[in-house]
Amino acid sequence: MxxxxxxxxxxxxxQKPEERIHNFKEVVFGYSLEEAITEANRCLQCxxxxxxxxxxxxxxxxxxxxxxxxxxxxxxIKILKDYNNLPAVCGRVCPQETQCEGVCTVSLIKDHEPVAxxxxxxxVADWAAEHEGVEEPPKEVEEKEKxxxxxxxxxxxxxTVAADLAKRGYSVTIFEAxxxxxxxxxxxxxxxxxxxxxxxxxxxxIEELGVKLETDVVVGKTITIEEIRKEFDAIFIGTGAGTPRxxxxxxxxxxxxYSASEFLTRINLMHGYEFPDYDTPLRIGKRVVVxxxxxxxxxxSRSALRLxxxxxxxxxxxxxxxxxxxxxxxxxxxxxxxxxxxxxxxxEYIGDENGNVKAVKxxxxxxxxxxxxxxxxxxxxxxxxxxxxxxxxxxxIGQTSNKVLLSAFPELKLNKRGYIEADPETGKTxxxxxxxxxxxxxxxxxxxxxxxxxxxxxxxxxEYISSKKKx
Numbered sequence: 340m341x342x343x344x345x346x347x348x349x350x351x352x353x354q355k356p357e358e359r360i361h362n363f364k365e366v367v368f369g370y371s372l373e374e375a376i377t378e379a380n381r382c383l384q385c386x387x388x389x390x391x392x393x394x395x396x397x398x399x400x401x402x403x404x405x406x407x408x409x410x411x412x413x414x415x416i417k418i419l420k421d422y423n424n425l426p427a428v429c430g431r432v433c434p435q436e437t438q439c440e441g442v443c444t445v446s447l448i449k450d451h452e453p454v455a456x457x458x459x460x461x462x463v464a465d466w467a468a469e470h471e472g473v474e475e476p477p478k479e480v481e482e483k484e485k486x487x488x489x490x491x492x493x494x495x496x497x498x499t500v501a502a503d504l505a506k507r508g509y510s511v512t513i514f515e516a517x518x519x520x521x522x523x524x525x526x527x528x529x530x531x532x533x534x535x536x537x538x539x540x541x542x543x544x545i546e547e548l549g550v551k552l553e554t555d556v557v558v559g560k561t562i563t564i565e566e567i568r569k570e571f572d573a574i575f576i577g578t579g580a581g582t583p584r585x586x587x588x589x590x591x592x593x594x595x596x597y598s599a600s601e602f603l604t605r606i607n608l609m610h611g612y613e614f615p616d617y618d619t620p621l622r623i624g625k626r627v628v629v630x631x632x633x634x635x636x637x638x639x640s641r642s643a644l645r646l647x648x649x650x651x652x653x654x655x656x657x658x659x660x661x662x663x664x665x666x667x668x669x670x671x672x673x674x675x676x677x678x679x680x681x682x683x684x685x686x687e688y689i690g691d692e693n694g695n696v697k698a699v700k701x702x703x704x705x706x707x708x709x710x711x712x713x714x715x716x717x718x719x720x721x722x723x724x725x726x727x728x729x730x731x732x733x734x735x736i737g738q739t740s741n742k743v744l745l746s747a748f749p750e751l752k753l754n755k756r757g758y759i760e761a762d763p764e765t766g767k768t769x770x771x772x773x774x775x776x777x778x779x780x781x782x783x784x785x786x787x788x789x790x791x792x793x794x795x796x797x798x799x800x801x802e803y804i805s806s807k808k809k810x
Contacts, residue, residue, distance in 0.1 A: 344445065348455040349378040356674040360644050363530040363612045366671055367431075367458075375462040379408040381445060382454045389442040390456060395791030396499075398422040400439055400456055407463055416467035419460060424502040425495065425541045425790065427468065428524060430461025431533050433787045434665050468540055485509050486572040486804040491558050491744065494522020495786045496577035496777030498545055499793030500800070505548040507801050512571075514556040516743075519608060522579050523778075524786065526608040527600075529638050531645070532668070535607070559747030572807070573772045573800045576759060577793065580738045580778035586630065590688030595624060595696040599631070599639045599735035606642050624731025625649045628699050630685055631735035632662035637672050639733045644675060651677050652727065656684040656704050656717040682706070684717065686724065688732055699727045738783050751775075758782055766796030774800055 352368040353359075359366055370378065382404045390400040399418050406415035419426045435457035440446070443453030485508040490497045493515035501511045519525050521538045546552060556562055567574060583598030585591055602621075610617035627648045629640040632655035644651045653672075655662060658681050662669065673679075680701070687700040703723035706715035740757050752760045752769035759768055759775040766774035776792030778784055 344381050344383075344448075344451070346448075346451040348452045348458075349374050349381075351455070351458055356671075356676070359531065360641075360675050363642075363645055365534055366531050369465060370458055370462045372462075372466070375459055375466075376408060376410070378455050378459060379404045382408070383444050385444045387444075389444060390439040390454075393439045393442040394422075395438065395787045396422050396794055398439075398460075403463060404454070404456075404459060407459060412463065412466055412470070415463045419463055423460075423790070424499055424545060425524075425786075426460050427464035427537050428495075428533065428541055429787055429790070430457050430459075430464055431537070432524075432528060433457055434785055436666055438787065485801075486808065487512070487570065488573050488575065488800060488804075489514065489567045489571040490575045490577065491567075492516075492522060492577040492579060492777075492779075493520035493542070493552065493554075494577055494579045494777060494789065495524065496579075496789040496793040496796075497522070497575065498542065499790040500575045500577065500774075500776070500797045501550045502545045502548055503794055503797035504800060505545070505550050507797070509801075509804075510549070510551075512551040512553060514558050514562065514567075515552065515554045516557045516578075517608065518554050520552055520554060522577075523581075526581075526604040527635065527638070529603065529607060529642050530612065531641070532638065557743060559744045564744075564748045568772075572804050573774065575766070575793075575796055575800065576744070576768075576773065576775040576779060577777045577789070578741055578744055578779045579789075580740050580758070580783050582739045582741050583734070584737045584739055585734055586685065586736060588685055588687055590690055590696065593688050593690040593696040594694050595622070595730055596688055596732045597734070599629070599635045599733050600738060602639055602733050603635070603642065606646075612642070612646065621646060622731070623647050624729065626727075626729045627651045627731045627733065628685075628727060628729040629653050629733045629735055631655060631737075632657070632664055632679075633735060633737075634664050634668055636733075636735035637664050637668040637677075639735050640677050641672055641675060643731070643733070644677065648731070652680060652729070653677055654680045654683045654685060654699070654701060654727070656682065657714060658682055658706065661706075661714045680727070682717070684719065685732075689726070695730065696732055697728070697730060699729050699732060701725055701727060738778075740779055756782060764795060765799035766792060767799060772803065 403415045403418040439456045440453040446453040487510045490501045490513040524538045583600040605611040609619040611619040611621045623646045627643040640651045682704040689698040691697045703720045704717040707718045710716040754760045761775045761780045766776040774796040777789035
């Protein structure tokens with residue numbers, strides 16, 4: 340007998356493309372309670388729950404969905420928060436299609452889409468935040484005598500390790516270099532994908548666990564590593580990979596050529612999209628070329644459109660099939676009119692007599708054999724050069740580690756790519772009592788993978804300090 344469940348995900352309301360390209364309000368509106376329950380009913384509650392194995396933080400996905408289905412929202416959010424300290428964030432920005440939803444049993448049924456796990460997680464987190472008293476207050480922790488832990492960086496990895504250790508009874512202080520906690524959640528992801536009020540809400544919940552947050556502290560400059568090591572029993576480094584990479588083609592130094600990191604930081608963290616209410620002016624070109632096809636490239640091209648660009652284009656050296664961006668973000672970009680130039684690579688930025696970029700010289704590419712990333716290597720096609728008229732270029736080709744902290748901590752062993760060498764299961768580094776996780780270890784990756792690293796390190800730090808205290 341065939342299973343009688345809808346083959347498609349429950350539709351979710353979104354802003355119309357022609358409206359949203361003129362504002363920074365969230366694109367996806369989220370489920371209503373009735374819609375969420377309808378979608379929750381598509382879950383098979385299967386015995387082997389592959390979705391849990393597909394989640395980097397191991398959320399009891401069938402458990403929170405079953406509680407939602409039974410309208411026990413208090414139980415549902417409790418299950419989520421037992422595993423994930425940032426559920427409203429993850430529900431919005433996690434690549435569920437390649438993780439929990441990618442292995443959902445429902446998708447194995449012919450012509451059936453997986454359960455919309457991410458949208459359900461977002462719904463439960465948002466519903467709990469809107470209904471006072473749904474979430475239980477943090478349990479009173481005994482006087483923090485288990486130990487003191489310093490966390491460097493208030494991004495997803497740092498916030499996760501801090502929250503998990505605070506729940507275990509540790510005194511935790513986070514040192515954040517920027518003026519607002521959240522890391523890439525604040526400076527990298529646009530308001531239309533992740534409203535900053537959501538991040539602030541999640542951070543506040545972590546502070547309510549007893550975590551102390553110190554912003555505008557650059558470890559290695561404002562405070563030394565030696566000072567931190569004297570005061571704390573262990574250190575976790577989660578500084579991310581915030582230093583932009585450039586292609587360094589001729590013309591890189593022309594006016595109007597930006598890194599996506601600077602462009603998005605000005606918009607997101609410094610509220611450039613609300614100028615002149617916030618004093619962060621942005622120069623936006625009429626014809627914008629964004630290099631790359633990851634989530635950051637989609638964010639930059641869509642932000643440029645919202646800020647007044649007449650035409651926003653993405654140039655990518657591989658094909659649509661190889662792009663690293665989430666499929667949802669790509670679909671939204673297509674709906675909004677972003678123009679895509681596949682198998683195309685810039686070779687030079689051409690400037691005018693005043694040193695401003697006016698065009699991008701490109702070359703067509705073809706795909707060869709797979710490279711180290713598993714994707715087919717792009718190769719230039721001789722004689723295929725052409726020019727795209729553009730007065731603004733944004734390079735979104737990846738980021739690397741920030742050297743301020745690493746230079747101040749020479750004992751830390753780095754790998755050949757310049758990231759901290761750390762045990763993948765514990766985050767343990769070459770220095771006793773120092774752990775690391777997230778993009779500073781792996782290179783630029785996803786929010787949820789950084790959080791998974793934070794959870795593993797919290798466990799390892801607890802074991803390290805506990806065993807040390809027993810001696």
